[in-house]
Amino acid sequence: MTKLSVNINKIATLRNSRGGDLPNVVQFAKDVQRFGAEGVTIHPRPDERHIRYQDAYDLKPEVYTEYNIEGNPIDKFMAMVLEIKPTQVTLVPDSVDALTSNAGWDTVKHKGFLIEVIQEFKNNGIRTSIFVDPVLKQIEGAKETGTDRIELYTEAFADEYNLGNKKGILPYTECADLADSLGLGINAGHDLSLDNIQFFKENMPNLLEVSIGHALISESLYLGVENVIQMYLQKLK
Template structure:
């Protein structure tokens, strides 16, 4: 069974647009779990433009499924993760000025840095995933730095899906097979939606988890969170 982790950043974005505490991210996370989500993902950024560091502290108290915290491992982020002790941390190399994650790690260039950060998280019992482009070299580099999993950056797949889904998924299939051969778990995320998730899940072997935020929350505006979560679970099964 491929696990569905719901990224609730967009719920926090909506809250922050108006101020106050509506919608409430903690209640939203609890509701998503009750609807069947098998994990909750957050991606706090330095400017706290959506998820705030205080949100992470509150979510840690109530999440009963798998908690995944993703972000660029600066010192403040590392301290937050070590304090929260989530089931998983996903390392993403996004700059402070980017609108959303737009590239995976160069696991060769940043080998020493990633190895140091990952060893610290693993010493505290936190499973570590590295966000990578669908590149065999980057997969191999992730294994060398000691990652437990890779998260395949699926933007290119989503963009190419409508035109030629077989061509779009081909590099991901090769990377999944390589990751499996190296003992890495496989996650995926970014631009996956109800339109393209089923083919990805059926075609990529050994897929452990998908993290979906923007598409799922957007789709829920039309159909509601419960219906959409159950739709994803059905496609992933």
């Protein structure tokens, strides 16, 4: 069964909009785990516009499933991850001014840098994943970095699926097959939703984990958090 990791960034965005501590991100993380989620994902950015670095520390003792911290491995981010030692760190090449993650790594161009960063994390017992586009040469490049897993950037699939083009899954299936043959674990995330998750899962061999935030939180406004998590878990079976 593919694990569901809930990205709670949007909860922090809502909290920050009023300057207080409602909703409380730690309590929300505890709740989604209680409702059945198998992981919690956060993506702190340098400007701390949603998840703050302090949140990452506060969540550490409360995440008893899988704790996944995403981000661009700048010095501050690396120091935080090495201190917290989450289950997994997902490296994302987002720029400081990016509204949301919008591209995967060029694993060929940045091979040397990624090797150095990944080795540092692995030396500290942290599983590593690289955010990549569904391009075969990038999967091959990822293998050369020493990463444990890749996370396929799924916005293109979601866009095509919304247009009724189910062939948009084909590059992802091909990349998953290649990654599996190379011994890489396969994660996925970005714009996955209740509408498309079952189709995606059914066409993705050996999919280990999906990280879902924006859609899941939005759907929960209408259907309730506990109910939505159960719906995702059912579709991921």
